[in-house]
Amino acid sequence: MNNKRKIKTNLKTALLWSALFFPTGLLMAQDGAALFKTNCSACHNIGKGRLVGPDLKGVTNKRTEEWLGKFIKASQNFINSGDADAKAIFDEYKVVMPDFNLPDADIKAIIAHIASQSPAEAEQTATVEVVETATSSEPAMPGSEVASKEDIKKGSELFSGKTSFVNGGPSCLSCHNVSNEQVPAGGLLAKDLTSVYSRLGGDAGLQGILKSFPFPAMAHSYKNRPLTDEEVRLVSAFLYDADKSNIYQVSNSGNGIFIYGGGIALVVLLILIALLWYNRKKNNVKYDIYNRQIKSSN
Amino acid sequence: MDIRSQVSMVFHLDKCIGCHTCSIACKNIWTDRKGAEYMWWNNVETKPGTGYPTKWEDQEIYKGGWEKNGDSVSLKGAGKLKGLKNIFHNPNMPSLEDYYEPWAYRYTDLFEAPEGDDQPIGRAVSLITGEPIEIQAGPNWDDDLSGTPDYARQDVNFKHLSKAEQESMFQLERMTFHYLPRICNHCLNPACVGSCPSGALYKRGEDGVVLINQERCRAWRMCVTACPYKKSYYNWNTGKSEKCVLCYPRLESGQAPACMHSCVGRIRYLGVMLYDADRIEAVASCDEAELIDRQMEIYLDPFDPAVIKAAKENGISDSTIVAAQNSPVYKFVKKWRIALPLHPEFRTIPNLFYVLPLLPAMASVSEDGVYDSLSENLLSGVEKLRVPIRYLSSLFAAGNDNKIIEVFKRLHAVRVSRRDTTVKDVTETQLNKVMSEANMDIHEANEIFRLTSLATFEERFVVPAAHREEAIEMLENTGDVKGNTGFGFKMKPERGL
Numbered sequence: 135m136n137n138k139r140k141i142k143t144n145l146k147t148a149l150l151w152s153a154l155f156f157p158t159g160l161l162m163a164q165d166g167a168a169l170f171k172t173n174c175s176a177c178h179n180i181g182k183g184r185l186v187g188p189d190l191k192g193v194t195n196k197r198t199e200e201w202l203g204k205f206i207k208a209s210q211n212f213i214n215s216g217d218a219d220a221k222a223i224f225d226e227y228k229v230v231m232p233d234f235n236l237p238d239a240d241i242k243a244i245i246a247h248i249a250s251q252s253p254a255e256a257e258q259t260a261t262v263e264v265v266e267t268a269t270s271s272e273p274a275m276p277g278s279e280v281a282s283k284e285d286i287k288k289g290s291e292l293f294s295g296k297t298s299f300v301n302g303g304p305s306c307l308s309c310h311n312v313s314n315e316q317v318p319a320g321g322l323l324a325k326d327l328t329s330v331y332s333r334l335g336g337d338a339g340l341q342g343i344l345k346s347f348p349f350p351a352m353a354h355s356y357k358n359r360p361l362t363d364e365e366v367r368l369v370s371a372f373l374y375d376a377d378k379s380n381i382y383q384v385s386n387s388g389n390g391i392f393i394y395g396g397g398i399a400l401v402v403l404l405i406l407i408a409l410l411w412y413n414r415k416k417n418n419v420k421y422d423i424y425n426r427q428i429k430s431s432n
Numbered sequence: 433m434d435i436r437s438q439v440s441m442v443f444h445l446d447k448c449i450g451c452h453t454c455s456i457a458c459k460n461i462w463t464d465r466k467g468a469e470y471m472w473w474n475n476v477e478t479k480p481g482t483g484y485p486t487k488w489e490d491q492e493i494y495k496g497g498w499e500k501n502g503d504s505v506s507l508k509g510a511g512k513l514k515g516l517k518n519i520f521h522n523p524n525m526p527s528l529e530d531y532y533e534p535w536a537y538r539y540t541d542l543f544e545a546p547e548g549d550d551q552p553i554g555r556a557v558s559l560i561t562g563e564p565i566e567i568q569a570g571p572n573w574d575d576d577l578s579g580t581p582d583y584a585r586q587d588v589n590f591k592h593l594s595k596a597e598q599e600s601m602f603q604l605e606r607m608t609f610h611y612l613p614r615i616c617n618h619c620l621n622p623a624c625v626g627s628c629p630s631g632a633l634y635k636r637g638e639d640g641v642v643l644i645n646q647e648r649c650r651a652w653r654m655c656v657t658a659c660p661y662k663k664s665y666y667n668w669n670t671g672k673s674e675k676c677v678l679c680y681p682r683l684e685s686g687q688a689p690a691c692m693h694s695c696v697g698r699i700r701y702l703g704v705m706l707y708d709a710d711r712i713e714a715v716a717s718c719d720e721a722e723l724i725d726r727q728m729e730i731y732l733d734p735f736d737p738a739v740i741k742a743a744k745e746n747g748i749s750d751s752t753i754v755a756a757q758n759s760p761v762y763k764f765v766k767k768w769r770i771a772l773p774l775h776p777e778f779r780t781i782p783n784l785f786y787v788l789p790l791l792p793a794m795a796s797v798s799e800d801g802v803y804d805s806l807s808e809n810l811l812s813g814v815e816k817l818r819v820p821i822r823y824l825s826s827l828f829a830a831g832n833d834n835k836i837i838e839v840f841k842r843l844h845a846v847r848v849s850r851r852d853t854t855v856k857d858v859t860e861t862q863l864n865k866v867m868s869e870a871n872m873d874i875h876e877a878n879e880i881f882r883l884t885s886l887a888t889f890e891e892r893f894v895v896p897a898a899h900r901e902e903a904i905e906m907l908e909n910t911g912d913v914k915g916n917t918g919f920g921f922k923m924k925p926e927r928g929l
């Protein structure tokens with residue numbers, strides 16, 4: 135608590151805020167942890183290495199709160215506005231951070247949470263311990279690497295929608311495609327997830343996203359029907375397997391059937407048309423007469 | 433019995449000289465407009481010949497008319513499924529090439545050409561594109577006297593004739609031709625009305641004139657395909673189809689249609705026929721051999737008290753019944769049985785009847801090539817006539833030769849009786865034989881002769897009163913508007929009101 139307040143003094147506006155409404159500031163700090171979990175944890179970590187986005191440990195020391203606020207609210211606009219640092223980060227990670235249309239107070243709370251989890255250099259070890267205790271309070275989920283074949287199969291069924299999610303969330307396949315023989319070709323509305331496991335940095339990133347979807351479209355779709363922990367485990371196990379076995383997969387996009395089948399169907403259709411309308415009137419009824427006129431005039 | 437009245441027509445083919453005055457009268461009144469130049473609501477064809485549009489009689493090409501379908505009839509080329517199949521392209525519909533590209537001449541070139549060594553010419557320009565064109569075809573391109581192989585020998589009716597029969601029609605001193613003036617038949621079972629997806633075509637209740645409502649027409653052109661006589665035309669300028677209206681504005685004011693009024697040969701007759709609408713389906717779907725007899729049955733005797741009573745119950749006015757009693761059409765078709773409908777096998781029950789052409793009956797060439805015009809040959813049986821029975825039966829009797837022979841016997845009997853009256857070289861035996869074969873007495877022969885040759889205008893055209901006042905009363909109560917119309921003021925007068 136002491137530590138947190140120390141950092142807050144570095145933040146001018148926050149200082150004013152907390153000075154005036156101290157109890158509220160305390161409340162905010164608690165909110166900050168929850169808000170970070172729902173909004174940020176899918177892609178960001180504090181002190182546990184990079185996921186989709188950078189590790190946010192110590193970011194409050196490097197950037198001003200104003201800078202962070204702008205990035206959170208509309209990262210692309212901010213990058214395009216010509217901020218060199220923001221552009222450098224984007225160039226490094228290449229993943230567009232979704233815009234978070236949160237109230238200023240929530241953003242402040244999140245920043246405060248990050249700050250509280252990022253101790254000054256000297257106290258780093260202590261904080262890491264704190265973080266570890268915090269994570270260890272949640273039951274540890276077995277890693278996808280050790281998932282059984284059965285789990286992978288169950289995961290693929292959940293992915294394709296063959297078995298429904300317990301809370302009634304839509305199946306992944308309706309928007310996402312995975313090149314894997316266990317599931318049919320999927321939707322093209324969202325990103326291809328064949329290599330999502332490695333792209334999102336393994337279980338930590340992937341399961342973070344699956345637990346609380348950070349992307350607006352997904353957040354909306356799964357708002358009141360989140361995936362259970364078991365489902366998260368199974369789906370990520372399947373995605374791990376899909377990523378791993380990707381090089382052995384034959385593309386099942388069905389393009390070949392469409393092209394060759396379409397060609398054959400066209401020929402059949404043309405023959406059918408030719409037969410059906412064989413007797414139709416092809417020339418005008420005076421065709422022969424006109425031809426004779428032309429011959430005789432030559 | 434559901435008795436209705438129908439304005440019907442008779443054209444006497446023996447009298448038609450092929451002058452096209454009727455076509456021009458019609459053109460000047462109705463189709464001398466942009467988009468209608470190629471339309472000939474009335475046209476005159478040479479038979480044998482290909483007609484207009486070319487080969488219109490060949491329903492293998494155009495798919496017009498009805499075909500027998502069990503106890504009923506169905507359209508040959510239109511209907512829900514057939515229409516859907518051809519919705520984007522209807523190959524059975526005649527194209528402009530099947531008609532002809534209408535043209536006019538650049539007459540101003542003749543007047544405005546500078547002085548030169550040659551005569552100026554007025555080039556033909558298309559009435560559609562406005563560009564100069566080489567004229568390839570016209571609405572009456574068939575040759576008289578069976579000319580080139582392109583037209584007469586392409587006659588669709590020849591498919592019922594053997595090669596020898598066809599050839600004999602083109603031999604010098606044996607050849608025959610006649611004209612065939614055609615207008616809309618205002619059929620009892622009109623295929624055009626049946627085919628219209630928009631319901632724009634209708635048969636007028638009071639006189640049976642078939643019309644196209646120009647406001648409801650949606651340019652489907654199903655009627656163009658469906659009419660086996662090809663008498664519905666598409667106006668490319670207005671985007672609506674048009675057809676012969678039987679000059680109904682003239683009919684309503686008691687005048688004969690323009691084509692009939694202008695006919696110099698006085699071949700045309702118009703009058704009312706009473707018919708039983710309940711029998712239409714049965715007649716249209718009967719066997720081909722019975723078609724003519726069954727069609728004749730549908731027209732009722734306007735003197736029969738039961739018919740008159742039923743007609744009055746159906747709202748047919750007294751003046752119409754009197755017109756039906758005086759109808760020249762009733763006499764030619766029902767009483768004297770010498771007029772037949774054109775192509776009854778299309779099953780539309782047409783109301784335009786033709787008195788068959790007996791010409792050239794009056795001469796033949798003997799074995800040794802002598803042109804023989806002696807009375808004995810002239811008065812011998814109808815089988816020895818030049819005009820081939822089979823050809824006419826294909827035109828007027830759905831291939832039933834006996835129908836043609838029956839009519840010819842009666843026409844021939846009138847001829848013989850007139851010869852007896854004027855030339856007086858017919859023996860009584862000959863006359864009696866001919867008359868008894870035709871089942872005709874001298875009185876009837878004289879009546880036929882009178883209406884054929886000496887008829888007055890009022891005898892040829894018995895136009896029933898239109899009773900427009902009844903039509904108005906169906907739409908509004910005339911009492912409501914009585915006293916509301918008449919003299920009015922555009923500006924308020926200074927005094928009064």
